[in-house]
Amino acid sequence: MLMCRDLAVIASDYIDGELTGRQNLSVKMHLMMCKACRTFIGNLRASTELMQAHSSGHPNEDLLRRIDQQVAEALRTRKSRSGDQE
Amino acid sequence: MPVRDGSEQDLIMLLKAQDDQAFHEAVSTYTPGMLAVARFYLDPSTAEEVVQDCWVTVVDAIGKFEGRSGLKTWLHRIVANRCKNKLRSGKREVATDFSESLEPELAERFNATGRWDVPPRLQFHESADTLMENGALSDCLDKHLSALPETQRSALILYEAHQHKSEDVCNILDVSASNLRVLLHRARQKIFLMVETFQETGEC
Numbered sequence: 001m002l003m004c005r006d007l008a009v010i011a012s013d014y015i016d017g018e019l020t021g022r023q024n025l026s027v028k029m030h031l032m033m034c035k036a037c038r039t040f041i042g043n044l045r046a047s048t049e050l051m052q053a054h055s056s057g058h059p060n061e062d063l064l065r066r067i068d069q070q071v072a073e074a075l076r077t078r079k080s081r082s083g084d085q086e
Numbered sequence: 087m088p089v090r091d092g093s094e095q096d097l098i099m100l101l102k103a104q105d106d107q108a109f110h111e112a113v114s115t116y117t118p119g120m121l122a123v124a125r126f127y128l129d130p131s132t133a134e135e136v137v138q139d140c141w142v143t144v145v146d147a148i149g150k151f152e153g154r155s156g157l158k159t160w161l162h163r164i165v166a167n168r169c170k171n172k173l174r175s176g177k178r179e180v181a182t183d184f185s186e187s188l189e190p191e192l193a194e195r196f197n198a199t200g201r202w203d204v205p206p207r208l209q210f211h212e213s214a215d216t217l218m219e220n221g222a223l224s225d226c227l228d229k230h231l232s233a234l235p236e237t238q239r240s241a242l243i244l245y246e247a248h249q250h251k252s253e254d255v256c257n258i259l260d261v262s263a264s265n266l267r268v269l270l271h272r273a274r275q276k277i278f279l280m281v282e283t284f285q286e287t288g289e290c
């Protein structure tokens with residue numbers, strides 16, 4: 001039988017729909033009987049959604065500005081090069 | 087030329103036409119994800135350097151982009167390849183133990199029979215959007231994200247925040263599908279533990 005710990009191990013796979021039909025069923029059965037695991041799955045799912053809502057990666061403005069400048073310069077070089085060929 | 091409402095196809099067209107504004111738009115849209123990929127391989131400052139170099143490369147390479155993959159995936163692959171080349175001479179650190187799918191801090195909350203010893207204490211009742219309006223929680227999340235091992239952070243950012251498909255993430259980060267599952271699960275448990283502590287104590 002699936003124990004709480006086993007369920008915790010495959011919780012993300014359950015949330016993402018990566019389990020086989022049989023595994024999925026045994027998780028569902030366990031969840032019907034176990035309030036603690038229902039709370040756990042609910043909270044893990046909320047944490048996942050929190051991550052999705054969080055704008056992450058956040059490079060600093062300074063880096064973006066530096067890249068913008070370099071790209072602008074590369075574009076200018078490229079345009080003047082193709083201008084020379086014509 | 088404004089590209090605000092343009093689809094990816096329009097953006098690509100403008101990039102191929104060497105449009106300055108389109109590049110500006112693309113840089114701010116795609117740099118976060120590219121940086122996440124680079125950080126999987128490299129220390130933060132080298133990662134920034136590589137992403138900068140990649141953008142300069144993209145100015146020339148975009149003409150050869152055929153659109154078989156999405157623009158984002160294409161950019162992330164350029165970054166990953168460049169990082170791998172850079173690493174060929176250096177070393178690579180792998181932090182996650184792929185054989186263990188539970189965080190130690192969570193694992194010790196079960197008793198010997200596999201039942202909860204210390205069950206989750208309360209439900210995260212608020213929606214993600216409401217939770218994010220809490221500035222302190224948002225800061226706390228930032229802090230914990232930056233403390234994650236690079237591997238877990240990149241997987242989490244690419245999969246959750248940038249909504250890449252698993253096979254793309256595996257491709258970009260060069261990890262197996264089953265190892266990606268471990269990376270994601272470990273990272274999510276850390277976020278779960280963080281939010282739990284935050285809701286109970288109000289502290290990060």
Ligand SMILES: [Zn+2]
Nearest residue numbers: 003004034037
């Ligand atoms: Zn249970």
